[in-house]
Structures are given as structure tokens and as C-alpha cells.
Amino acid sequence: MVSRFVSIWFRYLEADHLLIREPELKDKVFVLAGPDRGRMVIREVNDKAEAQGIFPGTVVADAKAVMPSLLISDQEPGQVLEILNELAEWCIRYTPVVAVDPPDGLILDATGCAHLWGGEHAYLKDIGQKLKAKGYHIRAAIAGTVGVAWAVARYGQVTPLIASGEEAYAIAPLPPAALRLEPPVLEKMQKVGFSRISHFLGIPASVLRRRFGQPCVTRLRQALGNAYEHIEPVRPVEPYQERLPCVEPVRTRTAIEIALKTLLEMLCIRLARENNGLRKAIFQAYRMDGKIEEVSIGTYAPSCNVNHLFRLLSLKISNIRPALGIELFVLTAPQVEEAGRQQEALWSYTGDNDLTEIAELLDRLNERAGNNIVKRYLADEHYWPERAYKPVASLTEKPVTTWPVTRPRPIRLLPVPKQIQVSAPIPDYPPMLFRYKEKVYKIVKADGPERIEQEWWLQHGLHRDYYIVEDEKGSRYWIFRLGHYQQTGSPEWYLHGFFA
Amino acid sequence: MKSELVERLKKEILAMEGFCTPTVNSKVHFGIKTLEKAFPNHVFPTGAIHEMMCATPEDAAVSSGFAAALAGRIMNDGGMCLWLGQEISPPALRFFGIAPEKVLFVPPVEKQALWMIEEALKCRSLKVVIGEIKELNLTESRRLQLAVEESRVTGFFLRHNPRSLSNTAAVARWRVTALPSTETGIPGIGYYSWKVELLKVRNGIPGCWHIAWAPTGFAEQAAPVTHPSKAVHHIKTA
Numbered sequence: 120m121v122s123r124f125v126s127i128w129f130r131y132l133e134a135d136h137l138l139i140r141e142p143e144l145k146d147k148v149f150v151l152a153g154p155d156r157g158r159m160v161i162r163e164v165n166d167k168a169e170a171q172g173i174f175p176g177t178v179v180a181d182a183k184a185v186m187p188s189l190l191i192s193d194q195e196p197g198q199v200l201e202i203l204n205e206l207a208e209w210c211i212r213y214t215p216v217v218a219v220d221p222p223d224g225l226i227l228d229a230t231g232c233a234h235l236w237g238g239e240h241a242y243l244k245d246i247g248q249k250l251k252a253k254g255y256h257i258r259a260a261i262a263g264t265v266g267v268a269w270a271v272a273r274y275g276q277v278t279p280l281i282a283s284g285e286e287a288y289a290i291a292p293l294p295p296a297a298l299r300l301e302p303p304v305l306e307k308m309q310k311v312g313f314s315r316i317s318h319f320l321g322i323p324a325s326v327l328r329r330r331f332g333q334p335c336v337t338r339l340r341q342a343l344g345n346a347y348e349h350i351e352p353v354r355p356v357e358p359y360q361e362r363l364p365c366v367e368p369v370r371t372r373t374a375i376e377i378a379l380k381t382l383l384e385m386l387c388i389r390l391a392r393e394n395n396g397l398r399k400a401i402f403q404a405y406r407m408d409g410k411i412e413e414v415s416i417g418t419y420a421p422s423c424n425v426n427h428l429f430r431l432l433s434l435k436i437s438n439i440r441p442a443l444g445i446e447l448f449v450l451t452a453p454q455v456e457e458a459g460r461q462q463e464a465l466w467s468y469t470g471d472n473d474l475t476e477i478a479e480l481l482d483r484l485n486e487r488a489g490n491n492i493v494k495r496y497l498a499d500e501h502y503w504p505e506r507a508y509k510p511v512a513s514l515t516e517k518p519v520t521t522w523p524v525t526r527p528r529p530i531r532l533l534p535v536p537k538q539i540q541v542s543a544p545i546p547d548y549p550p551m552l553f554r555y556k557e558k559v560y561k562i563v564k565a566d567g568p569e570r571i572e573q574e575w576w577l578q579h580g581l582h583r584d585y586y587i588v589e590d591e592k593g594s595r596y597w598i599f600r601l602g603h604y605q606q607t608g609s610p611e612w613y614l615h616g617f618f619a
Numbered sequence: 620m621k622s623e624l625v626e627r628l629k630k631e632i633l634a635m636e637g638f639c640t641p642t643v644n645s646k647v648h649f650g651i652k653t654l655e656k657a658f659p660n661h662v663f664p665t666g667a668i669h670e671m672m673c674a675t676p677e678d679a680a681v682s683s684g685f686a687a688a689l690a691g692r693i694m695n696d697g698g699m700c701l702w703l704g705q706e707i708s709p710p711a712l713r714f715f716g717i718a719p720e721k722v723l724f725v726p727p728v729e730k731q732a733l734w735m736i737e738e739a740l741k742c743r744s745l746k747v748v749i750g751e752i753k754e755l756n757l758t759e760s761r762r763l764q765l766a767v768e769e770s771r772v773t774g775f776f777l778r779h780n781p782r783s784l785s786n787t788a789a790v791a792r793w794r795v796t797a798l799p800s801t802e803t804g805i806p807g808i809g810y811y812s813w814k815v816e817l818l819k820v821r822n823g824i825p826g827c828w829h830i831a832w833a834p835t836g837f838a839e840q841a842a843p844v845t846h847p848s849k850a851v852h853h854i855k856t857a
Contacts, residue, residue, distance in 0.1 A: 135783065243806035281833065345793035376644045474743040477699060480724070484735055488728040496709040497720055508709045508719070518720050528688065530715075531680040566807040589808050594677035619675055619684020619715075619797075619811050619832070 121283045123239070123261055125227040126268035126351075127210075128254045129294040134165040138203050148237070149190035152179045153405065155393035162194050166256065180307050180552045192579060196516060199223070206255075207411075212447040213246060213472055222509035226350050230443035235364060251519040253569065262286060265350060266342030269612070270297035280518050286343050298338045308404055359387040359452035368407050368444025375404070375436055375445070380429055382450035387423040396421025396458035401431055404439050405447040412439045416486060419480035419514055427479045431486050478514055498522045502571050504532065504615065505582040526569060527587060528596040529616030536599070543612075545604055550584040553598060557612055560596070564589040568600075581610075585616065595619070633659055633822060647693050650837045651830060654815070658791075659822040665693055666771035667790035668763055670755070672778055672818070678796055679751075679779055681813055683707065684715060685795045686775040688832055690747040691716030693773055698746030701739045703727055704777065705751070715832070727751060733759055740766040740774055751777045760787035771794075792819040799830045801840065812840065 129135065133151050135191050138144055148171055151163040159179035167188070168432035173182050182189055207217045207225055216228035233242040249255045249352030260271035269291050271281055274297040290297060292314050295308045309329065312318050316339075319327060324336045340346035351429055361382045369375065379402060390396060398421055403413040414435040415510045422428060438444075481493045487506035496508040497518045507528075554576030573579060581602035589595045595618035601611045647665055648655075655661055671682040683704075690700055694717060701723045709719035720830045725735060727750075740763055743799040755776060767774055776789070798812035811832045829840040 234843060283679060296716055333833055405814075474744070476742055477723075479743070480701075480742040483738055484725060488731045488735065492728065494724045495720060495722070496724065498710065504708075522719060524713055527714065528682065528708055528711040530683045530711040531676070531706045532711075533706065564806075564808050587808055589800055592677075593799040594811065595680075595800070595808065595811070596796065617680030619681050619687075619711075619813075 120231055121285070122230045122263060124263070124265045124268045125213075125229045125243065125246065125257045125258055125259055125261045126220070126224045126265065126272040127227070127250070128269075128272040129223050130258065131163060131165050132202060132255070132409075133163045133194065135255045136198075137166070144190065145241045146187065147190050148173075148188065149192060150182065151192050151194040152177075153194040154430050155197070159191075165213070165576070174598050201411075203565045204353060206250075209409055210246075211354065211449075212362075212364060213242070215356050215362070216350070216480065217354075218352055220269070224269070226268070226547065228350065228352075229261060235362075243279055262289065264342055264436045265348045266290075266298070266338060269299060270342065274296060280583075283344075287320065290342055291315065291320060295319075298335070298336060299341060300331075300338060304335055307331060352607075357451045357453060359390070359455050361450045362495065363448045363450075365446055365448070370441040370444050372436060374440060375441070375448075378434060378445075378448040378540075379432055379436070379450070381423070382448055383425045383432075384426050386450055386452060387425045387428070390452070390455065391425035391456075394458055395455050396423045397428070398422075398453035399452065399454035400428060400432065401451045401453060402435075403449040403451070404441070404445040405449070406441065406445055410442070412441075412445075414438050416482070418478065418491070419481045419485075420475060421458045422475070422479070422482075424479065427482070431482055434483075434486050461488060474514055481514070484570070501574065503574055503577075504571070506577075507572075527566075529595075531613065531616045532616040533595075536615045537597065539612050540612045541598070541612045545601075547584075550586055550598070550612070553588075553596075553612065553614070560588075560590040560594075562588045563591055571599075585615070623753065630660075631664060638658060647695070649692050651828070651839050652852045653839060654817075654826075654830070655821045657817055657820060657826050663689075664665040666767055668760065668767055668776065668788070669791045669793060670769045670776045670778055670787060671791040671793045672781070672784075672852075673794075674780055679777060681797045681811075682777050682793070682795045683749075684791070684832065685815065686749050686777065687715035687717055688710055688837065690773075690775065690781060694746045699723065699744070699817065700747040700749065701725060701742075701745055703732060703736060703748070703752075704741070716836070719779040733763075736774070736776075737766055738765055740772050741770055743774065745772050747773050747775065749775045749777065749788065751779065753779055753781055754783070755781070755787055755789075755846045756783075757786055758786065760789055764788040764790075782837055790821050791817060792825070794818055796846075798829060799835075810834075810838070 125187055148167040149165055150161045150168050150173060152159045152161050161177045161179060162177055162181060163174050164175060168505055175500045179191060203219045203225065205221050205223060209225060210217045210225060212290050214227045214232045215231050218226045220226045233239040236242040236245050239449060243259050243261055246259055248256060260275055260279035262268040262269045262271060264286055267281055269280060270293050274293045293352050295316060298316065309429060337346060338382055341348045363378050399417050401413055401415040403411055405411055413501035416431045416433065425576045485492055495511045497511050498520050499507060499509040500520050501507050514530055539553045539555040541550035541553040549567055550562055552559055552561045563587045565586050567585040570584050572581055572582045583599040583601060585599045587596060587597055597612060597616035598612060598614050598619065601613065603612060646662055649663055655663055658664055659776065671686060673679045677794045694700060699721050703725045705726055712719045712722060732752055736748060738746060739748045763774060794816040796814045798814050800809040801812050805811040813830050815830050816827045819825060831838045831840055
């Protein structure tokens, strides 16, 4: 695909920004000034001041002499970058790759984006109109290289649409400053009479390098598309992302659902083609007032099932507050896994699509009732009853160790053992009766003891001597004595579970 | 001739009520002939919902064991189970013929439990859903019944001490309580024994059995088989 770049030039970036915040300055002539070598120097002017002949670089005192009514605001250091970053975030609605171009511009990688707005002309127009509506004076151009887009946005006079391959024609009539060169180089060029780029386009690179240095050659090559120019996007680009700009801002649930479904279809077709499935999805809605609303979901197994993902996300649509309206929807899949691999790892006793369906069920339960609510347990190599099994997150993880079958375990295990009172013959006999919750249970049959020692490398404490006991009615209990009988006091007894 | 016609019509009515005549493959044998006779077509109804009443924690444990044993039989040829409840200890399921890693455990979430059970019952890939829910009214149970008729999942509901014993759409209502374990000739505790009461069964005959759970599976005990003592449970027989 042919690369296309948009360069946006904010002519009065800070002045416009100030105006947006303080609209009462609208008809005033004002400048932004900052200290420079002990003097206050004008850094930015608004269009009214420019008309009066006041330009950046003038000392404030001089400007005041020319125009006593001039309003002067202090320039805050670092503010330019802040504003540009903010604008870059806003511009993500036009393309995922937006870079800041200090001091007064943005660069958008519009490759493959413009057709969504109905062509490059409409694309540029939309950018221009939206930014103008926000209150910025801008000039924008689109070209096959960053350099040409930059040059045409600032110095071009014919058309902002430069077709790929016509870079040389486009920049030929422009002044050398359009090549983003340092002032000393520009001065040198002026001295030798190079007032247009066309004057030195034909000069061999080695000669240019000798006279004007390497940057001049590099910039020229970059502008003509012979050298690569890197731009640093404000947000890293997600490989799996789909975008849906709205013609009109939308506010209703139905509209959001339609957008979601469209995006999911786009994403899932791609995932299915690459035999991938997503594990995590983020659905973002860019609002008119610049805020971003987002909801996200996670899945148990890689999924590219539109209906399932739609169901999960639509549970959360009510969390999106559209306010004045949503202009752009973005669906990102930050975690993508190969779908085939999971299929192979299925247990032998489940069919092919069995696990997918179960995974989808678990996703729904998780989304509705909280994360990681569903647990699967595998045997763990511990004798201590509370540690005999461990939860696993994945549906496909296979047991590494087998479940012990020789020692009976109760079907219902109390999370915390409950203390009971017993009367038991010493030393190792099971109790004759025990009292729990004000009720006495007379023991008829018993098995035990089964001693389970503390795992000293994990936890210190007394060992447990477990007994399985059955009362007169036939109910079976799991009780234990904590530690040995001692001279002082009797050991504590606990009820830990119920057998079937 | 006439009796044949009646038989055929009976089967049709059963089919309309959601009891499909099971094919040979889908038949699940539990090893207790007399118990199976209580059900329509003499087959334990899978793809339906059963409820089990329990009053005490001991009953709950016994009912869990019985449900697990039944589920183990249903899942014999593969499949997974979802258990909505607390305090179940996975290692113990091994003794009832279920591989614990085939069971998904979900703690009951306030006000979401029924929704979760319904979602689970709709999932065709599960074989069994065991839910511990206290209250279940007719409307709710009908919804669940409709879900299983579609998906053929078997549902067991353990109802701890329910406030009301209203009618539900469940195909059977059980009460399982503990009996002293069987004598095996060795001192100590023998095989788990249960008194299994089938309080209500749609189109079947309620009854009471003494059943032991031996390592080989269910074993019926020689205890006298009686019909439920009280006639409180009106039986809808064909």
C-alpha cells in the first residue's frame, strides 16, 4: 500500500489555545511572551497581532512602543507539547498512528485511512473543519512523504493534495525552509542565491553535503521518498484493531450495538483468517467532548465467535455514557492467541466444539458475576487437606499428578474447621461422643487416626490426627485432634467435614 | 390390540411432556433395577431436572454424595459438570466416580445463582449441572425445565431447608438421608449407606430404597422397600 502522510500545521497554536479558554480575548490583539536572555521576547502572536505587524521574535518592549494597547500573556514552558499531545490523542479518530511534530504540528500516517471518509479530499476537509470548529487555525496537506506534507502544509500555495510520485514537482517551487533545515544552513543557501528548492534539486548529493552538511541531503532524500523517516506515534499501534468513525455522532444503545457488531465482524473475519482468537478485547468510544469511554472483556479460550463476543460486550454497553455523542468506535484485541493450539490440547473425552461452548459459558458467567468466579481444581501434591488441590485458570490444563484414592475424604469440607468438645479415651482412641453447636453426637463407629503433619517448609503448627466417625443415625463426620495429649490441658478437637 | 394402543398413546403423552424414549446409546444405567422401575419407561430421566431436599448439613453432604454418584454415572462416557455451590471438596468426588478436574466449581453469587444455573443448563456441552439453591418456585423451575428440554443437560438441585415446598417443574423430588454404614466384616466404617426416598416423580411411582455406595457402584440393600409413609405427596400417575 502506498504510504500517505498528513501534516497539520497549527499557525497560532498557543494563541488559539488561550482563546479557546478565554473567549473574551477574541477581538483583542495579544501575544504570548517568554523570557530570553534577560528580555521578554514575543513567542506567539494571534492573527490580529500579525496583521498589525507584530511577529514572533520581537522584543516585548519594542512591540509595546508600536502598539501600547497590546495584551501580553506569559508563555508557560512545556505547554506546547501538552497541547500537541492532547490534539494528537484527539486525532487518533483519523488514524491510529499520530505523531507529535513540535513545535507547532502533528503528523498523521493516513495510509489506508482516507477512503473511510470518502477520499483524501474529504478526509482533509473533515480534519480542517473539525479543528477549525474547535478554534484552531490550521493548514494541512497530504502527501506520500512526511517531508513533502510538512512543506506543503506550511509553504504550499497550489493544492494540499500531493499525489504519490509528484513530490519533486510539489516542493520544487517552495523555499529551502520547507525542507526543515537549521537557520545557519538556510542562511548559507540564501547567500549563494538558492531561494527555491528547484535551484538545488539537480545538484549531486556529494556536493550538497560538502557545502551544506549531511542534514540537507537527508532531508531532501526523505522528502523525495528515497530515505525512510521514522515517526513516533503517541500511542503504540495495536496489531489487532478495528475502527469505525460515525458520520454523525451517535447516542443510542442500538447505534452502539450496531457499531460493536460491525467492528466485531471486521475483527473476527481477520482473526479467523489467521486462525487466531482473542483473549481480551477493549471497546472504546471516542466522545465528542474528547473523553474516551471504554469497556473490556476477557475470554477463557481464544475466540473469534462474533455472537459470543457480542454477547459478552453487550452486557457492558450500559457502562458507556455517550454524553453528547460518540464520533468514533475502536475495537482492540490486545491479547490474541492461536486458536488451533488450544483445540489440540483438548482432553480426549471432549468433542471438538465442546470446550469452546463451555469456555463461552464461563465467559458469560465471569462477565456477569465477577472475574475468575469459575474454578477448576487439579490435585496438588500435599497431604494437608486445605492444600490437597489447587485452582487452575485454564480449561485445558491437564493434571500432573493423580488424585489420591486410598484415603477417604469428606465430600463437604468446612472452609474453617469448627471447634468441638469431645470425650475420648487416651491415648489414641476415637472419641466416644462429641458436642457441636449445643448438640451431642454419640459415636458408634470410627476409623482412624490418620495423622497429617504440618508441612514445615510452608507453615509451622501442630499436626492433626483425623478420625472418621459415624453417629447413631448414620451421619459421618471428619474430626481431628490438634497435636498430642499433654500434661497440661487437653488438646483441641475440630470438626472439619461431612462424609456422604 | 387395545392395550397396544393404550401403550402407544401413553408413550406419545410422555414424549409431549418432554420424556423422550431413550435410544439404546443414551440410556444410563445406575445399577439399581428397582429404583429405575420407578421412572417412566423404566429409565432414569436424564435431560431433566431433579431436586433433592436436605434439612441439615449432614443431609446436604449425603445428597451431594448421591448427586455426585448419579452425575458420575451420567458422565461415564465423557463430558463435564458444573457445580454451583460451596464447601465441596474436589478430592472426594473421586470416590463417586467423577474425575474432579472435569468439574467446574462456581460459588453461588447473591441474586445471580438462578441466572447462572439457567445459562449452564442451556450449554449443550455440559453433561450435568448441580446447583445448590434454597428457593425455587414453579415459574423459575419451568424456565429451567425448558432450558434442559432444549439442551438435554441433567440438572440436580440441592435445596437446603427451603422455606416453601411448593410444586416445581422438576421431574423428581428426592430426599436422601444417611443410614449406618454397611458391615463389611472389618471394624470401622463400612460403605456409605443411604436411605433414598423418591418423594415425587412425574409419571412414575414414588418409593423408598436403602442403597449403599460400594467401590463398584450402587448396591441395593436388603432393607424393606416401602412407599413413602405419608400420603402428603400426591402422586400423578398415568
